[in-house]
Amino acid sequence: MKASQAKLGALLLGAFLYLPLGVGAQQPPAAPAASPPAASPAPAAPDAAKPAVEAAKPAPVAPTPAAGSTAVPGWNNPPQDWDRVDRKPQYASVPGRETNVLIQGSGHEWRKFRNGPLTQYGGWLMVIVLAAIAVFYLIKGKVRLQGPRTGRLIERFNSIERLSHWTMAISFVVLAISGIVILFGKYIVMPWLGHAAFSTVTIACKTVHNFVGPLFIFSLVVMFLLYVKDNWPNAGDIKWLVRLGGMFSKSHDEVPSGRFNGGEKAWFWGGLVFLGLAVSITGLILDFPNWNQGREVMQQSNVIHAIAAILFISASFAHIYLGTIGMEGAYEGMRHGFVDETWAKEHHALWYDEVKAGKRPERITGTATGAAQPAVGD
Numbered sequence: 001m002k003a004s005q006a007k008l009g010a011l012l013l014g015a016f017l018y019l020p021l022g023v024g025a026q027q028p029p030a031a032p033a034a035s036p037p038a039a040s041p042a043p044a045a046p047d048a049a050k051p052a053v054e055a056a057k058p059a060p061v062a063p064t065p066a067a068g069s070t071a072v073p074g075w076n077n078p079p080q081d082w083d084r085v086d087r088k089p090q091y092a093s094v095p096g097r098e099t100n101v102l103i104q105g106s107g108h109e110w111r112k113f114r115n116g117p118l119t120q121y122g123g124w125l126m127v128i129v130l131a132a133i134a135v136f137y138l139i140k141g142k143v144r145l146q147g148p149r150t151g152r153l154i155e156r157f158n159s160i161e162r163l164s165h166w167t168m169a170i171s172f173v174v175l176a177i178s179g180i181v182i183l184f185g186k187y188i189v190m191p192w193l194g195h196a197a198f199s200t201v202t203i204a205c206k207t208v209h210n211f212v213g214p215l216f217i218f219s220l221v222v223m224f225l226l227y228v229k230d231n232w233p234n235a236g237d238i239k240w241l242v243r244l245g246g247m248f249s250k251s252h253d254e255v256p257s258g259r260f261n262g263g264e265k266a267w268f269w270g271g272l273v274f275l276g277l278a279v280s281i282t283g284l285i286l287d288f289p290n291w292n293q294g295r296e297v298m299q300q301s302n303v304i305h306a307i308a309a310i311l312f313i314s315a316s317f318a319h320i321y322l323g324t325i326g327m328e329g330a331y332e333g334m335r336h337g338f339v340d341e342t343w344a345k346e347h348h349a350l351w352y353d354e355v356k357a358g359k360r361p362e363r364i365t366g367t368a369t370g371a372a373q374p375a376v377g378d
C-alpha cells in the first residue's frame with residue numbers, strides 16, 4: 001500500500017515538475033540574423049503569370065521576428081519595437097466599441113506578463129506546493145486514527161451535500177486540467193505532440209473550459225448555501241489554525257472543533273468563497289465578450305482569472321491530499337456519507353458531542369460490534 005502511494009506521489013510530482021521547466025525551456029528563441037540566408041523561403045513566391053517587370057523583381061524578404069516572439073518569419077510578425085507603434089485611436093466609420101483602435105497598447109503588456117512572470121512563477125508555485133506535500137507525506141505519513149474503530153457510524157454528509165461537493169470537485173478538476181493546457185500547453189503539449197495536435201487539444205480544452213465553467217459556478221453557489229451554516233468562524237478556529245490542528249505535533253492531538261475545523265473554514269472562505277468568486281466573475285467576463293466590455297477589461301480579467309486559478313489549484317492540492325491519502329477515514333465521509341465514531345471523536349470532538357446529545361440533524365447508526373452498516377452510497 002505504502003509503495004503504491006509513494007509511486008503515485010512520485011508520478012504526480014514528476015508531471016508537475018515539468019511545468020516550469022517546460023516554460024524555462026521555451027525561453028524566447030534568439031532572434032535570427034538580420035538578413036536571412038539566401039536559401040530561406042520567401043512567404044510568397046513571385047507569380048509566373050505576372051508581367052515580366054514585376055516577375056523580375058527580387059522575391060520579398062521575410063521580416064525577422066521581434067525578440068521574444070515565437071512567430072516564424074512571415075508577414076504577420078509583430079513590429080520590432082512596440083513602443084514606436086502609433087496606438088492612438090483612428091477614425092473608423094464602423095460603429096461599435098474600439099473599432100477605431102487597430103493596435104491596442106496594453107495588449108502587448110498583457111501578453112508579456114501572461115507569457116512571462118505569470119506562467120513562470122505560477123508553474124513554480126504549483127510544483128513547490130506539490131513537492132512540499134510529498135515531503136510532508138514522506139516524513140509524517142498518513143494521519144492515522146489513534147484509537148481502534150468502534151464500528152458505530154456517524155453521518156457526516158447527507159446525499160445532497162455529497163452530490164454538490166462531487167459536482168464541484170469534478171468540474172473543478174476538469175477546469176484545472178483544461179486551464180493548465182491553455183496556459184502551459186504551448187510549453188508542454190506543443191514540443192511533445194507538435195503544432196497540429198497542440199491546436200486540436202487546446203481548442204477542445206478551451207471549449208470544455210467555457211462550458212464547464214458555468215456548471216462549476218452553479219455548484220459553488222449550492223455548496224455555499226449548504227455548508228455556510230457550519231462554517232461561521234469562532235475563537236476556537238484561531239487556536240486550531242495557530243497549532244495547525246496539531247498536525248505537526250508528535251501526539252497528533254487536535255484542538256477540539258465543531259463540524260468543521262479552522263483549516264476547513266479557511267478553505268471554505270478563502271478558497272470556495274474568495275477565490276471561487278474571483279474565478280467566477282472574471283470567467284464570466286471572458287466567457288461573454290459580447291457584453292460590450294473593452295479589450296483592456298478582458299486582459300485584466302484574464303490576469304486575475306489566471307492568478308486566482310493558480311492559487312486555487314495550489315490550495316486544492318492540500319485539500320485533496322488530506323481528503324484522500326493524507327488522513328485515514330476522511331474520504332469515507334465524503335464517499336459514503338458516514339465516518340467511524342473514533343474518527344468523529346478524534347477530529348471533530350465538539351461536533352461529536354453535539355451529535356451524541358441529539359443537538360444536530362446527523363444520524364448515528366450501527367452498533368458497537370459494527371453489525372449495522374449503512375448501504376454504500378446511502
Ligand code: HEM
Pocket residue numbers: 156165168169170172173227231260263264265267268271272316319320322323324330331332333334
Ligand atoms: C477532487 C478532489 C477532492 C477530494 C478528494 C475532496 C475530498 C473532501 C473530503 C474527504 C471532505 C470531507 C472532509 C471532512 O469530513 O471534514 C471534503 C470537504 C470539503 N471540500 Fe473537498 N475534495 C475535493 C475537491 C474539492 C474542491 C475542488 C473544493 C472547492 C473548490 C472542495 C471543497 C470542499 C469543502 C468546502 C468541504 C467542506 C469542508 C468545509 O466546509 O470547509 N473540495 N472534501
